[in-house]
Every structure is written in C-alpha cells, then in structure tokens.
Amino acid sequence: MRYMFLVYSVESPDIDPATLQSVGEKHREVMNEAAQRGVFESAEPLKPTTTATTVRSNNGQQQLLDGPFAETKEQLAGYYILNCKDLDDAIEWAKKIPTGCKGGEGCIEIRPLHEGLTH
Amino acid sequence: MEARLAAETVFREESGKIIASLIRISGSFDRAEDATQEAFAAALTTWPKSGIPSNPAAWMMTAAHRKLIDQVRRDRTVRDKEDAVRYEIEAFAPSSEPNLEDEPMHLPDDRLRLIFTCCHPALNREGQVALTLRTLGGLTTPEIAKAFLLPEPTLAQRLVRAKRKIQEAHIPYEVPPPESLPERLVSVQAVIYLIFNEGYVAASGEMLIRTDLCAEAIRLARVLRELMPKEPENLGLLALMLLHDSRRAARTREGKLVTLEEQDRSLWDQNEIAEGIAILDDAWKLRQIGPYQLQAAISALHSTAKKSAETDWPQIVAIYGKLFELNPSPVVALNQAVAIAMSSGFAEGLRRIDLLGESGELTNYYLFHAARADILRRLQRPAEAAESYRSALELATNEIERAFLRDRLKGMENLTSRRNHGADGDNF
Numbered sequence: 001m002r003y004m005f006l007v008y009s010v011e012s013p014d015i016d017p018a019t020l021q022s023v024g025e026k027h028r029e030v031m032n033e034a035a036q037r038g039v040f041e042s043a044e045p046l047k048p049t050t051t052a053t054t055v056r057s058n059n060g061q062q063q064l065l066d067g068p069f070a071e072t073k074e075q076l077a078g079y080y081i082l083n084c085k086d087l088d089d090a091i092e093w094a095k096k097i098p099t100g101c102k103g104g105e106g107c108i109e110i111r112p113l114h115e116g117l118t119h
Numbered sequence: 120m121e122a123r124l125a126a127e128t129v130f131r132e133e134s135g136k137i138i139a140s141l142i143r144i145s146g147s148f149d150r151a152e153d154a155t156q157e158a159f160a161a162a163l164t165t166w167p168k169s170g171i172p173s174n175p176a177a178w179m180m181t182a183a184h185r186k187l188i189d190q191v192r193r194d195r196t197v198r199d200k201e202d203a204v205r206y207e208i209e210a211f212a213p214s215s216e217p218n219l220e221d222e223p224m225h226l227p228d229d230r231l232r233l234i235f236t237c238c239h240p241a242l243n244r245e246g247q248v249a250l251t252l253r254t255l256g257g258l259t260t261p262e263i264a265k266a267f268l269l270p271e272p273t274l275a276q277r278l279v280r281a282k283r284k285i286q287e288a289h290i291p292y293e294v295p296p297p298e299s300l301p302e303r304l305v306s307v308q309a310v311i312y313l314i315f316n317e318g319y320v321a322a323s324g325e326m327l328i329r330t331d332l333c334a335e336a337i338r339l340a341r342v343l344r345e346l347m348p349k350e351p352e353n354l355g356l357l358a359l360m361l362l363h364d365s366r367r368a369a370r371t372r373e374g375k376l377v378t379l380e381e382q383d384r385s386l387w388d389q390n391e392i393a394e395g396i397a398i399l400d401d402a403w404k405l406r407q408i409g410p411y412q413l414q415a416a417i418s419a420l421h422s423t424a425k426k427s428a429e430t431d432w433p434q435i436v437a438i439y440g441k442l443f444e445l446n447p448s449p450v451v452a453l454n455q456a457v458a459i460a461m462s463s464g465f466a467e468g469l470r471r472i473d474l475l476g477e478s479g480e481l482t483n484y485y486l487f488h489a490a491r492a493d494i495l496r497r498l499q500r501p502a503e504a505a506e507s508y509r510s511a512l513e514l515a516t517n518e519i520e521r522a523f524l525r526d527r528l529k530g531m532e533n534l535t536s537r538r539n540h541g542a543d544g545d546n547f
Contacts, residue, residue, distance in 0.1 A: 050280060051287040053241040066243035066284070086291040087241055088299075112288050 002041060006076065011048050044081070046111045053087065055094040056107040062095055068109050077106075081113070122166035129175040130159045134257035135342070137183045139229035143292060145187055148254065148282045154190060158183035230255060231346045232292050234339075237281075238307040239290050246281030247310045248317075253278055255342070256335050266332050267317065304347075308356050308411065311339045315360050319367075320517055333364055344398075354402035355411030361395035362418035364388070376523040380427045392422045413442045432462030449480045457490050465498045485514035489524060496531060501538070505531035 027043070034040040054069040055062055070076075080097060084090040090110050099106030134155055141151035161182050162175075172178040237250040252258045258266075264274040284290065295303040318332025340357040347353055369382035377383075399415050417438050424430040439455035452475055460468020472491050481487035492507035508528040515521050 047287050051284055053288060064240040066241055066246070086289040087239075088291050088293075088295070091241070110288075 004079075013048065013050075042081075044113045047114060049111075051112050053091065053110045054107050055091060055110065057099060057105070064091065068111075070107055070109060074106055087112075122171055123163060125171045125175060126159065126162040126166055129162070129179055131257055133176045133179050134159070135230055135233070135255040136228065137180050138254050138257075139233035140180070141183060141187050142233060142254075143229050144184075145191065146292070148250075148285065150187060150190055152254070154183045154187035157186040161186075228346060230342060231294050234307055234343065234346075235294055235303055236285060236290060236292050238303075238310045239285070240303070240306050241288065241290060242281050242284060244310070244313070245277050246284070247306070248313060249274055249277045250281045251310055251339070252314065252335065255339060258335070262331075266329065304350060304352070307343065308352060311336050311343065312356060312360070312411075314339070315363070319363060330367070333360070333367070336360060337364065349405065351402045351405040351407045352409040352411050354398050354405070355409055355413075355415050358395045358399040358402065359411050359415035359418060361391045361398070362415055362422055365391035365395065365422065371519065374519070375526075376519050379421060384426065387422065392419075395419065396422070408441070408445075410442060410446050413438050413445070417442075430461070432458055436462055449475060449478065450484070450486075453481060453484075453487055453490060457494075460494050460497075465494050469494045469498065483514060485511045485520075488514065492527065492531075496527070501531040501534040505535060 027045075031040060031043055049068045052066075052068040054065040054067065056065060056069065057063075077099075080093075082090070082093050084093060087110070094108040094110055097108050099108060137155050137158070138148075138151045141154055142148055145151055145154075158179055162179060166172070234251065234255055237254060238247045242250070249263055252263050252266075253260065260275050260278065261271055264271040267274070294300075315333055315336035318329040318334075318336065320329075337357070337360050340353070340360055344353045344357050365388040366379070366382060366386075368388070369384070369386035370377055372383075395415065396419050399412065399419060402412050402415075417435050420431050420435055420438075436455060436458045439451060439458055443451045443455060453472065456468055456471035456475060459471055469491070472487075472494065475481060476487065476491070488507045488511035492504045492511060495501075495504035495507060505528055508524055508531060512521060512524045512528065515524055
C-alpha cells in the first residue's frame with residue numbers, strides 16, 4: 001500500500017539559515033533511509049503560502065485568488081505534480097482538473113516547488 | 120534648479136518605460152528599480168554641472184542601463200566568491216543571466232508587459248495597485264502610502280510580497296496570448312479605475328494628494344490607450360475618467376459635497392469634457408460596446424446638459440438598461456431606478472427602488488438608502504425620508520458623505536417637526 005505523508009508546519013519567513021539547514025538534513029536522513037529500504041517514492045518541499053494561487057470554480061465560472069483559500073469543509077483529495085512553463089501555464093492546467101463531485105465545488109491550490117533543492 | 124526640475128520631469132515621464140525595459144533584461148523588479156533610481160540620482164548630480172543633455176530621456180535610459188550592468192557584474196563577483204548563496208540564486212527566474220551587451224536600447228515599449236504583470240490576477244488587488252503605481256507610475260513608496268492613508272511599512276510590505284510572488288511563483292513577464300487577453304485586460308482596467316476612484320472619493324484635508332491619484336490614473340489610462348488603441352474599453356475607461364474628473368472643482372464647496380444637480384456647471388472643465396467625448400466617439404467607431412463606454416456615455420449626457428433640468432434622463436435610463444444586460448448587478452439596477460425617478464416620476468422610481476430592496480442584496484449598501492431617501496424627499500414625505508437618511512448614515516464611512524447625509528437628515532427633521540407643529544396648531 002502506498003501512503004502520502006502531508007507535512008504541516010508553522011511558516012517562519014525569518015528562519016535562520018542554520019535551523020533551515022538542520023531541518024533539511026533531517027529530511028534527507030529520512031529520505032535516505034526510505035530509499036535504502038526500497039520504499040521511497042518522492043518528497044518535495046513547497047514554497048511558502050505567500051506564493052500560492054487558488055483556482056476556484058463557482059457555478060462553472062473559474063476565479064483566481066492570491067493565496068491558499070481552501071475552505072474548512074474542503075478536504076485534500078489528491079495531487080498532481082506538473083512541470084509547467086510558468087504560473088500562467090500552471091493555471092491553465094489547474095482549470096482542467098476536476099475538483100469535486102457535488103456540482104464541481106472545490107478548488108485547486110497551486111504551490112511552486114523549490115527547484116533544484118533535493119535533486 | 121532648472122536642471123533638477125528637468126531631471127524630475129524626465130524621471131516622472133520615463134521611469135515607467137525604463138523600469139519596464141530593465142525588468143525584461145534582468146528578470147528582476149528590484150534590480151530594475153534600483154538601477155532606475157541610481158540613474159535618476161546621477162542625473163541630479165550631473166545635470167546641474169554639465170547642463171541638461173540634448174535628449175534627456177535617452178540619457179536617463181542609457182544611464183539606467185549602465186547601472187544595471189554594473190549591478191549585475193558586482194553581483195556576479197560576489198556570487199563567484201560565495202557558492203553558498205546558491206539557494207537564493209536558484210529561486211530566481213531562469214533569465215537571471217541576462218545577455219546585457221546584446222540588448223538593443225530602444226525596443227518597442229515594454230510597459231505593456233509590465234502593466235499585465237503588475238495586474239496579474241494571481242496577485243491580490245492591493246498588491247496590483249501598489250506595484251502599478253510604484254513601477255509604471257514612478258511614485259515612491261512614501262508617496263503611495265500617503266495617497267492611500269496607510270503607514271509606509273504596510274505599503275512597503277505589500278510591494279515586497281507582490282514582487283516576491285511574481286519571482287517565486289514565476290508569473291511571466293509577457294503580454295497575455297489572445298485567448299486570455301480579454302480577461303486579463305479587464306483586470307488592468309479595474310486597477311486603473313480603482314486608483315482613480317480612490318482619488319475621486321472626496322476626503323477632507325487630503326484633497327491635493329488625492330487629486331494626484333486621479334491624475335496618475337488618467338496618465339496610466341493614456342499609456343494603455345497608446346499601447347492598445349484598438350481596444351474600445353481602454354478608450355471607454357479613459358473617457359469615463361476624464362468626464363468624471365471634469366467635475367472635480369464643482370463637487371465640493373467649502374469642504375461640503377455638492378450633488379450633480381446642484382453643481383455650478385460653469386466650474387466644469389470644458390477641455391476635459393471635450394476630450395472625453397472625442398475619445399468616446401473613437402471608441403464607438405470600434406463597434407464593441409462595454410461597461411466603461413456605457414458609463415462614459417451616461418457621464419457625457421450629464422456633461423452636455425446646459426442645466427440639470429435639461430438632462431436627457433430617458434436616454435440615461437436606456438443606457439443603464441444596456442449596462443444591466445452586460446453587468447446584471449443590483450447597483451446598476453439601483454442607478455437605473457434613480458434615472459427612472461427623474462424621467463418617469465418619483466413615484467415610479469420609488470416603486471422600482473422598493474422592488475430592488477426586496478431581495479435584501481442592497482440592505483448594506485448606503486447609496487441604496489440615500490437614493491431612497493432622496494426620492495422620498497422629492498415626494499415631500501420627510502418623515503420617511505429621514506428614516507432612510509438615518510439608515511444611510513449608519514452605513515456610510517466617508518466623512519464628507521456623512522456630513523452631506525447629516526445635513527439632509529436635519530432638513531427632513533425640521534420639516535417633520537414644523538408639520539407636526541402645524542397640525543397641533545390646527546387642533547387648537
């Protein structure tokens with residue numbers, strides 16, 4: 001069985017480089033261990049929510065919002081990772097992704113990944 | 120002194136163009152802004168000594184370009200020494216290694232890319248407005264903060280956040296492709312109109328600064344028209360703002376709001392009116408109506424009426440009808456109801472307004488209550504009018520508008536008590 005692990009934490013824009021580095025090392029340890037034991041699929045850090053864009057469908061109309069705007073009744077239901085040219089390209093893809101069974105209610109939150117950090 | 124003034128004028132007129140071009144070359148808003156500021160500073164020190172150059176705009180562009188090259192070279196040296204800052208560099212757009220020497224200097228205008236990026240719908244409205252004024256308008260952060268009555272750090276924060284999002288989320292520095300152009304243009308027009316309205320809402324004591332915002336919005340709309348002259352709504356927006364702006368001097372008297380009906384029409388700026396109407400005519404020729412053109416057309420009908428009683432209200436009612444087809448909002452319907460009151464009688468107007476009130480959508484909109492109060496006042500039903508003025512006062516926030524409502528309320532209360540006294544008199 002494959003499982004997804006969602007990492008939640010308090011965003012701290014003024015985090016000092018030393019702490020950042022030590023957290024990064026701990027992640028690498030876990031990833032290395034997972035790789036050695038043959039269970040590793042993928043792991044990526046996200047850029048902070050200040051870089052997020054939400055595409056929400058409202059009665060067939062699609063609306064863009066600056067920031068993460070999932071409502072509390074909406075739960076994470078899946079994910080895509082796509083290699084897009086830029087944010088406009090990503091928004092076009094987000095518009096294609098179905099977000100709900102009940103009249104298409106829901107939204108897609110687009111968050112850029114940190115390029116070249118883990119590879 | 121003359122050289123200083125020349126430098127300031129050139130900076131004001133050219134900085135948008137220069138920044139726009141340097142962002143394309145360097146891929147960075149901050150670098151472009153810094154280089155442009157440095158070029159301005161250089162002009163301030165050089166021009167008084169060596170005289171104003173024969174082509175000051177080109178001088179400024181060349182200087183900014185050189186400053187950018189210096190900056191990038193400096194950064195490269197630092198980067199070579201410190202490989203550790205790799206993390207930061209990775210976050211930059213791929214174009215962070217610009218081919219500076221190859222860049223031709225006077226390319227077609229980059230301001231179009233800039234305006235679409237600043238008004239990108241993935242940025243929040245506050246960020247769009249701040250960034251547009253900062254980069255295209257060439258306003259300083261303190262100037263923008265002052266105009267919006269905000270603390271400087273708040274505004275600086277908005278700018279930093281917007282720029283960071285552009286960079287980190289890779290918002291492209293491009294004119295949108297044809298399929299998304301209409302939608303994106305709406306966003307640009309909305310930002311410009313918001314800047315104008317921010318300046319147009321009468322606010323006591325802040326008149327001068329706010330007038331600057333109107334002038335800036337008009338200037339930006341002129342740039343937009345220059346860059347995309349075949350977009351009828353660009354013309355409609357510019358016409359609308361010119362026509363509104365033409366009445367600025369008449370809108371307040373001794374710090375008090377004066378209604379359109381009561382304005383001294385000799386104070387209206389006839390040049391702005393003529394220009395607005397001419398631009399609107401050009402827009403019609405493109406044969407694609409839109410909300411800004413229709414609103415400008417309504418404004419033009421007011422502008423051309425010699426006196427208030429000569430206003431072509433039936434025509435205004437018809438245009439609001441068209442506007443409602445494009446934008447079926449209760450606010451448009453309310454404006455139409457007011458025009459109906461003026462053309463078909465106050466009783467019919469009141470009936471329309473009360474019909475609109477039934478949905479409850481306008482309950483928290485102060486102009487709904489103010490409009491209703493005004494019609495009741497005209498119908499000589501002061502007690503009911505007073506009640507609606509009170510509802511309006513509970514919701515209105517702008518001090519000049521509140522003072523106006525209080526005056527009207529007092530008038531209605533005086534009438535009511537006089538009538539009651541009159542009735543008492545009859546009983547005795």
